[in-house]
Amino acid sequence: MTRDVKDLVLFACPGLPEARVVKLYEDALPTPAELRWIGPAGRSAVFSQVGQNCRGADGLVLPGLLARYAPGPWRSVSLISYSAGYGLARELLRRPEDRMALAGYVAIDSVHAGLVGGQPSIVQLEPFGVYAAMAKQCECLFALGHTDVATPQTGPDAFASTTQCAAWLVETVPAGGAWIVRAYDLADDAHQKAEHGRALSVWGAPFVAETLGAWLAAWGAYAACAEAEEPCPDTVPSGDMPWLDPALPRGERCVLWSLAEKADGIVEVPPGSNTSQRIRFYLAPCERAGRRLGLAAAPWCAASACAAELATRLPGEKAAHPYRCSGLEMQADAEARDTWRAKGCGYAPRRGDLAIYRRRSAADPEGKWQRHVVRVETAPESDGVWRSLGGNEGGTWALASRGVADGDLLGWVEYT
Numbered sequence: 001m002t003r004d005v006k007d008l009v010l011f012a013c014p015g016l017p018e019a020r021v022v023k024l025y026e027d028a029l030p031t032p033a034e035l036r037w038i039g040p041a042g043r044s045a046v047f048s049q050v051g052q053n054c055r056g057a058d059g060l061v062l063p064g065l066l067a068r069y070a071p072g073p074w075r076s077v078s079l080i081s082y083s084a085g086y087g088l089a090r091e092l093l094r095r096p097e098d099r100m101a102l103a104g105y106v107a108i109d110s111v112h113a114g115l116v117g118g119q120p121s122i123v124q125l126e127p128f129g130v131y132a133a134m135a136k137q138c139e140c141l142f143a144l145g146h147t148d149v150a151t152p153q154t155g156p157d158a159f160a161s162t163t164q165c166a167a168w169l170v171e172t173v174p175a176g177g178a179w180i181v182r183a184y185d186l187a188d189d190a191h192q193k194a195e196h197g198r199a200l201s202v203w204g205a206p207f208v209a210e211t212l213g214a215w216l217a218a219w220g221a222y223a224a225c226a227e228a229e230e231p232c233p234d235t236v237p238s239g240d241m242p243w244l245d246p247a248l249p250r251g252e253r254c255v256l257w258s259l260a261e262k263a264d265g266i267v268e269v270p271p272g273s274n275t276s277q278r279i280r281f282y283l284a285p286c287e288r289a290g291r292r293l294g295l296a297a298a299p300w301c302a303a304s305a306c307a308a309e310l311a312t313r314l315p316g317e318k319a320a321h322p323y324r325c326s327g328l329e330m331q332a333d334a335e336a337r338d339t340w341r342a343k344g345c346g347y348a349p350r351r352g353d354l355a356i357y358r359r360r361s362a363a364d365p366e367g368k369w370q371r372h373v374v375r376v377e378t379a380p381e382s383d384g385v386w387r388s389l390g391g392n393e394g395g396t397w398a399l400a401s402r403g404v405a406d407g408d409l410l411g412w413v414e415y416t
Contacts, residue, residue, distance in 0.1 A: 006032040007103070007216050008074040010065070012047055012085030013039050013200070021201050025080070028209035030217035030363070036070045044087030044112065051091025061091050062098045075220070076103035078141075078212055082200050086110040093127035100289040103219070104141035104212045105131060109184075109199035111144060111169075113160045115153065120160035120168045128165075129172045135179035138332040139289045143180040143211035144169070147199055149192045177332045178369070180211055217363035218370045221274070222298050222325050243312045250320060251352015251415035253312035254305075255377055258389050261304070262397035271395050274298055282307040282391070286325035295325060301373045302327045304391030305354055308375070320415055327356050327371025334413040342411040343404070349376050354413035355388060357406070367408065376412075380404050 009029055016022070016039040026035050040046050054064030062077065065088075079102060081089045086107060092098050093105075113124040128142075135142035146162035160168075166181050175181045184203050187195040242248075243257035261278075269276040275283075275297035282303040283295040295303075306323040313319065321333050334340035341347035349355065353376045358367030374390030377399060384404040391397050402409075 005073050005075040006034045007076045007078065007220070008066075008070055009033055009035050009078045009080060009212070009216075010069065011035060011037045011039075012050075012079065012081040012088040013037060014043075014046075014082070014084050015039050015041050017200060021205075024201075024205035025208060028205045028213050030213055030220075032075075033213075033216060034070075038069055038085075038088065042084065044084040044090075047081075047085050047087030048091055049087075051088045055091070059095055060098055061095070062101050065092070076216065077101060078104040078106075078216065080106045080108065080208060080212070081110040082108040082204065083110055083196065086112060090124065090127055093131050099127075099131055099134065099140075100291065102131075102140060104143075104178075104215050106141075106208050106212050107144045107146075107162075108204040108207065109145065109147050109149065109162050109196055111146075111162055111165045112151065113165055113168075115158050115160055118153070120165050122168075125165060125168055125172075129169055132169055132173040132179045134289060136173055136175075136177040136332065137336065138177045138326065138328045141178040141180075141212060141215045143182075143207065145182050145184055145199065145203065145207045147184050147186075147195050148189075149196050150189075176335075177328075178215065182207070214364060215369055218361070218368070219326075220363070222293070222295070244314065246314055249352060249415070250309075250312065250317070251350060251376075253352075254308040254375060254415070255352050255389060257308045257311050258304070258375060258391075258397065259377075261308075261391070262389070262399070266391075266397055268395040274300060274392075279303075283325065285310065285323045287323055288325070288329070293325060298325055299392055300325075301390055301392035302330055302371070304397070305330070305373050305375060321413070327359070327373040328369055330354070330373060330413065331356050331371060331410065339414045339416070340411060341414055343409050345411070347412060347414070349379055349386070349412045350415070351376055351379050352415045354415070355402075356410050356413065358408040358410055360408070371410075374400070374402075 016037055051061045055061050056064050079089055113120040132142050134140050144166055146166045148163055151161040152158045170181055186198045243253040266278045279300050282300055286293050286295055286303055302324050309320050324330050355374050357372040359370040359372040360367040364370045374388035377389035378387035380386035386402055388400050388402050
């Protein structure tokens with residue numbers, strides 16, 4: 001897949017909005033991205049039927065959906081739903097293969113469910129809950145914006161509101177990482193139809209821009225590359241390998257291996273390309289949602305830190321963390337494993353720990369989704385000064401003097 005292939009965003013919406021609203025959503029997405037509307041009139045059952053009609057013999061929906069609405073190669077595929085459009089989302093999220101193929105999902109006053117005992121149907125919300133758990137680990141993005149529009153709570157037409165469904169999802173999977181939930185209230189209770197309409201025409205597009213738009217812009221560099229070749233190391237280690245000394249702590253071993261890589265003069269070829277034969281070796285094992293990404297070129301600070309952990313792992317020793325291409329994922333993994341130590345918590349980092357920084361760029365000026373990963377080579381002194389060792393620093397490995405007061409330092413991953 002070449003670098004100029006676009007990101008695809010499907011929008012499931014009852015009917016096509018007016019041109020002014022369509023333009024708002026087109027402008028909310030980064031370049032290159034293409035918006036395709038799936039807009040049959042009707043309620044959620046109509047959108048569920050769209051998904052069922054696209055389901056193949058293997059049970060998957062997305063391949064058939066793309067063949068019908070957006071054939072061609074795409075760098076990534078994401079979904080937006082408004083109102084009843086969640087019926088299609090629910091069909092897409094039922095199977096793990098379809099879930100893993102979605103880079104992100106934004107629900108705009110969408111996601112309803114039937115009521116069972118006065119509570120949202122767990123069966124109907126379970127696919128969304130599984131996707132929320134993936135988003136919390138930053139394997140995808142799930143942003144749910146909801147209003148206080150009421151729904152019938154009794155009788156044959158009763159169903160749970162977006163607020164009720166959001167509450168159930170947050171209780172099941174607390175928001176965090178790239179799982180985002182936000183409430184909107186732009187009209188009083190006497191104007192609930194207007195409230196629902198404003199979700200699409202007023203706050204929906206800014207919400208998409210802030211969440212999915214920023215996510216796609218920041219993650220474009222990490223898109224899987226079908227042309228990734230089987231990488232080989234530039235050099236084969238020979239002689240003594242002190243990073244395999246079982247008497248040393250894991251973090252110390254990682255530092256020694258990384259120093260050896262630095263001494264070998266690993267650089268990007270050509271400069272600024274985020275790749276070389278050795279860097280492809282770092283990137284090759286990177287995984288997301290249980291499968292390898294096949295990266296040929298990408299920001300490689302996280303991958304180099306993971307390569308150090310893998311290269312120094314002793315027989316029978318469990319992985320310190322999954323093998324990632326992104327510091328955002330490494331931070332989410334550490335939070336889940338209780339090895340994340342936020343800056344200011346009182347933790348004293350040690351040689352071999354990882355430090356994770358907010359990384360600002362034109363695509364992500366606030367550093368919301370992008371991170372930079374380095375390893376502690378020399379622990380902080382009493383004045384807070386310490387020295388880092390990391391890959392992807394000026395296109396190579398580098399030692400750098402840093403301070404714990406740096407505003408972009410988010411915290412540490414403790415190595416045990």
